[in-house]
Amino acid sequence: MATIQNFMERSESWRRQEEIQAIMAGNVNTSGTNKDVYEGLRGKIKPMHEHDFADENHQELTGDELVADADVNPQNLTDIGLGESTKVINQQKATETLYQAIENYGVNEVVEITVDRLLDRFVEQGIVYKDIANNVGFFHGEPKAFDVYDDSAFIIFDDIPEEMSDTDYWRFESAAPTMYQKFAEDIVNNSKQDSEEVISQLAEASRYLEDEIEDYTSFKDAFEYDPELQTTSS
Numbered sequence: 186m187a188t189i190q191n192f193m194e195r196s197e198s199w200r201r202q203e204e205i206q207a208i209m210a211g212n213v214n215t216s217g218t219n220k221d222v223y224e225g226l227r228g229k230i231k232p233m234h235e236h237d238f239a240d241e242n243h244q245e246l247t248g249d250e251l252v253a254d255a256d257v258n259p260q261n262l263t264d265i266g267l268g269e270s271t272k273v274i275n276q277q278k279a280t281e282t283l284y285q286a287i288e289n290y291g292v293n294e295v296v297e298i299t300v301d302r303l304l305d306r307f308v309e310q311g312i313v314y315k316d317i318a319n320n321v322g323f324f325h326g327e328p329k330a331f332d333v334y335d336d337s338a339f340i341i342f343d344d345i346p347e348e349m350s351d352t353d354y355w356r357f358e359s360a361a362p363t364m365y366q367k368f369a370e371d372i373v374n375n376s377k378q379d380s381e382e383v384i385s386q387l388a389e390a391s392r393y394l395e396d397e398i399e400d401y402t403s404f405k406d407a408f409e410y411d412p413e414l415q416t417t418s419s
Contacts, residue, residue, distance in 0.1 A: 201260065204230050204273050209265055228255075228278040231334075232262065235270035239336050245312075246333045246341075251303055253277045253322060253329040274334055279322025284375040286323040292376050293386060299328040300390035304364060308393055308410065311342035311349065313360040317367045347412035362408035365394060366401050 207230040211223035223230040238257075246252045255276040262271045286295050299321060307314055307330075314320075316338040320331040332338045340360055342353050349357060365387060372383045380401065388394045388407060395407040 200256075200275070201258070201273075203227075204275055205260075205262070205265065208232055208262075208267075208273075225275060227275065229276045229331075231274040231276065232267055233272045233274065233335065234268050235259065235272055237335055238272045239334055239339075241341060242333050242336070242339055246339075251306060251330055252333050253279065253324070253331050255334070257334070272334070276331060277324075279329070279331075280325055281323040283319065283321055283323070283371060286326075286328075287372070287376050290326070292372060292378050292383065295323075295328075296372060296383070296386045297390045298326070299368065300365070300387060303328045303330065304368060305392055307364070308361050309345065311345045311357065313340040313342075313357065314338065314364050315340060315360070317364060318371050321368070321371075346410045358408065358410065359405065361393075361410070362404040365391065365408070366404040369404075370401065 203226055207223045207225040211225075211230070214222045221232060243257060247255075247257075253276055255274050257272055257274050260271050260273050261269050262273075263269050281289060283295070303321065304314070314330055316332055317330075320338070321328050322331055323329075340356075342349060342357055344350075344353070346354060346357055369380070369383050369387050372378070372387070373380050376383070381399075384398045384400065388396055388398045393408055393410055394404070395409065398404060398407045
């Protein structure tokens, strides 16, 4: 037992050193809010100041099959110019990016499985993924969300839609359509299909969008959450 524990402690220590080396020597992607992300050997390394880390997102989404696995640990990184209370997030790397998934499976399949297994299921849980562009990866054909640990990425409501207060439901009903709209834009940007075709495919795939959507500006009018549809979603 002691041998196993010692091995795990050594492995953990080595992994922490690997994270620090990635932060010190890696090429950083600084696009967006709280997005200092580095490539590690096993995934993407993201350091965040403790006050930027959304504990409620972590509690709600850690272990959720909709979200890519991540190991989160606090470290004192003042010796490399970061904070005394830095959260270091080591997030699992996707097997395929959105672009690669489109190349491998085709637009129709990617839209259908992402809407059905990710976007609609977020909606049913009262969760809106705000920062969807380039933050959906594919793990052996299953779409999962990245970048879940800061407030710019998600709106997590306290209740499922049918149990929300009028005020929360108004906010939810305004925010959720934008999630679908941004995903449609991301599909267009990563494929050769025109926007009208992609929007039509996305509307057909979702249980919460009317079939007829003319353009990106129509998503809000086309969105309608029907709690009766939730019983048919599993």
